[in-house]
Amino acid sequence: VVLRNELQKAIENQDFTLYYQPQVDGRSGRVVGLEALLRWEHPSRGFISPALFVPIAEDTGQIIPLSQWVLDTACRQIKELCEQGMTGPSVAVNISPVHFQRSNFVAGISAMLSKHGLDAELLELEITETVLLNNAERAIDTLHQLKRLGVKIAIDDFGTGFSSLNYLKRLPIDKVKIDRTFVQEIISDLHDAAITQGIISMAHHLRLKVIAEGVETEPQFAFLKKSHCDEFQGYYFAKPMPFAELQDFLRARM
Numbered sequence: 001v002v003l004r005n006e007l008q009k010a011i012e013n014q015d016f017t018l019y020y021q022p023q024v025d026g027r028s029g030r031v032v033g034l035e036a037l038l039r040w041e042h043p044s045r046g047f048i049s050p051a052l053f054v055p056i057a058e059d060t061g062q063i064i065p066l067s068q069w070v071l072d073t074a075c076r077q078i079k080e081l082c083e084q085g086m087t088g089p090s091v092a093v094n095i096s097p098v099h100f101q102r103s104n105f106v107a108g109i110s111a112m113l114s115k116h117g118l119d120a121e122l123l124e125l126e127i128t129e130t131v132l133l134n135n136a137e138r139a140i141d142t143l144h145q146l147k148r149l150g151v152k153i154a155i156d157d158f159g160t161g162f163s164s165l166n167y168l169k170r171l172p173i174d175k176v177k178i179d180r181t182f183v184q185e186i187i188s189d190l191h192d193a194a195i196t197q198g199i200i201s202m203a204h205h206l207r208l209k210v211i212a213e214g215v216e217t218e219p220q221f222a223f224l225k226k227s228h229c230d231e232f233q234g235y236y237f238a239k240p241m242p243f244a245e246l247q248d249f250l251r252a253r254m
């Protein structure tokens, strides 16, 4: 309850900020994407992880204004990068299933793109398999509507959910993100290595791109690259950083 009230205050005061973590293409080495990661800087408690406050915001409905703020900020800042000549990277935004399942979700995304004059393909939505849980048919219909808008869809935390692989062939998605729990042990655990290679191979047969998250070491990167993973994200390349720092980072690389 305490956190809920403080969350309300934080939404009103906009005590949030977006960090961005680069996503790197394995072949060209270029930054092709940026994952937007929400940070709450609490006046006395310091940074509070979204893993802590997003579930509360989902229960109270506060996730809706919060998500609007995230989408608005991410679209504005990626547009700013474009205007500064740093064209190329798209922005990936984490979408709560609670938000995704709202009836006006697609209209909201469309309005946000118009508001900022942003090309739809520069926006990627990261959803998890849990969006399929309540009403899979409806979720698939929503995904088709988003596809028609032109935004990209990635399945986050892939391999950790409960949904049937049967859905995968029916989902109009672009990319799967291999969960970092698999990446963590790919060098030391033969099972994780096998699962990871299986995901990559299956995704490629379905014409999906694969990004590995949580890549922390050179051996992990080398193994994933050898396994034909397309894109990489993790501390080995860059940590999530504030927008100003991101601009410096991109300038230095372009």
Ligand code: G
Residues within 6 Å of the ligand: 036, 037, 038, 049, 050, 051, 054, 070, 094, 095, 096, 240
């Ligand atoms: O960046 P970090 O590791 O602290 O993120 C922790 C969790 O919070 C991750 O599961 C991430 O997907 C989630 N998260 C980060 N930013 C957002 C956001 O803007 N919206 C939602 N719904 N979840 C987010």
Ligand code: G
Residues within 6 Å of the ligand: 021, 037, 094, 156, 157, 180, 213, 214, 215, 216, 233, 234, 235, 236, 240
């Ligand atoms: O659930 P989601 O994939 O959105 O969560 C992304 C989270 O992973 C972010 O909170 C981010 O801070 C964290 N993260 C990003 N790169 C790494 C990494 O290399 N190692 C670890 N342990 N966490 C990472």
Ligand code: MN
Residues within 6 Å of the ligand: 035, 094, 126, 156
């Ligand atoms: Mn994510």
Ligand code: NA
Residues within 6 Å of the ligand: 156, 157, 158, 177, 179, 180, 213
């Ligand atoms: Na993830």
